[in-house]
Amino acid sequence: MAGIISVSRKDLAQRRQKLRRQRRIKIIQTIWRTLAATGMAGGLLWVTVQPIWVLRTSTQVVMRSNSKLLSAQITQSLLQLSYPQSLWRIEPATIAETLKKQPAISQASVSRRLFPPGLIIEIREKSPVAIAQMLPKQNTSNCQNQPQSSEKSTDKSTNPCLKNPHTQNKHSQVNLLDANGALIPWQKYTALNPNGKLPSLKVIGVPEQYRAYWHQLYQAVSQSGIQVTEIDCQDPTNLILKTELGNVHLGVPTQLAEKFHVLKQLEQLPSQLDSQQIAYIDIKNPSSLLVHTN
Incomplete structure (x- = not known):
């Protein structure tokens, strides 16, 4: 009986040590995961706030209409964006709705472009x-009241009732x-x-x-x-x-x-x-x- 009791106590001590070791490993893994996630989030935040993610001119906006590239002047007249402007503060859905309100545009889709930073806009025009x-x-009362002489009737340039098409x-x-x-x-x-x-x-x-x-x-x-x-x-x-x-x-x-x-x-x-x-x-x-x- 004494031999059996001593073996059982030894096994329990080993099991406790194994559990403590596993618990320490889990704690270390959790700490590393937290640090990695924090580092990635911080890195992404640092990248997003860099000056490179800024729209500085209308040339960074690509607008196509029926697969036809529109000029920067036409793009600016339709968008009326202020520059410089952070790429992440621009709402593509809002820009698309604004474009669809244009009388000559029926459909519009807007998406961000990361490399190089910019916007890609596809529009469909009304046909x-x-x-x-x-x-x-036309004011015909003056024509009816105005006396017409034979000389003036032949001169189209002096008769205001005769309209040049x-x-x-x-x-x-x-x-x-x-x-x-x-x-x-x-x-x-x-x-x-x-x-x-x-x-x-x-x-x-x-x-x-x-x-x-x-x-x-x-x-x-x-x-x-x-x-x-x-x-x-x-x-x-x-x-x-x-x-x-x-x-x-x-x-x-x-x-x-x-x-x-x-x-x-x-x-x-x-x-x-x-x-x-x-x-x-x-x-x-x-x-x-x-x-x-x-």
């Missing part, structure tokens, strides 16, 4: 489908229009696309009046197969189209599919009737087509 022109109101276009408000009816300022679009191709379709009228039905109208025009160069929306009860067949009185913007289907059937009209003899085509009622002649 204009028509030129929106709103003609200014080039001068009139300069005073009219011109913007661009996308397929959803959103206005794109002319200057904004040309700044992003100095060599961009402008649409051939022109819309005349107040955008606030025809915006409600513009999407359906444009879809009908683009899918009709008839070449339309101008849409006059000044009278919402009678839209007037300039087409390859002549002037078309569309009426109110309803039953568009039926009206353009009827118009499509008149493609052979120029070969049957001289276009100069056609005053206008009336499809206000698609079931009763009228061709008015001079």
Whole structure:
């Protein structure tokens, strides 16, 4: 019994020593891990506060539009960032939301670039489908009250009631229009696309009046197969189209599919009737087509 008791006490003492040794190792490992984590955090903090992580000029911002690199001048005009500025204080999501509020931009994504420090911005521009022109109101009362002599009637330069179309276009408000009816300022679009191709379709009228039905109208025009160069929306009860067949009185913007289907059937009209003899085509009622002649 004495031999068994002495062996048991020896084993217990060895086990205690082993446990103490393991406990010391765990404590040392914990201390090293803490020191390593603290050192890494301190190193990252030191790196982030270095002057290298600063945007100093707009050349450090790369902006692309449809895989096309934009100039630093255009980038600065869109971003309007102040320099110098810490790269870590810039919020990419906020910049993206600000860019999407630009009238010529539909989508935007912003990300930080670490080496070299900078920003990478990808934008998607709105695609204009028509030129929106709103003609200014003309003062016709002065023209009606003004006496017109035979001499002045022949002199266009001295008659204020005779407008030069080039001068009139300069005073009219011109913007661009996308397929959803959103206005794109002319200057904004040309700044992003100095060599961009402008649409051939022109819309005349107040955008606030025809915006409600513009999407359906444009879809009908683009899918009709008839070449339309101008849409006059000044009278919402009678839209007037300039087409390859002549002037078309569309009426109110309803039953568009039926009206353009009827118009499509008149493609052979120029070969049957001289276009100069056609005053206008009336499809206000698609079931009763009228061709008015001079």
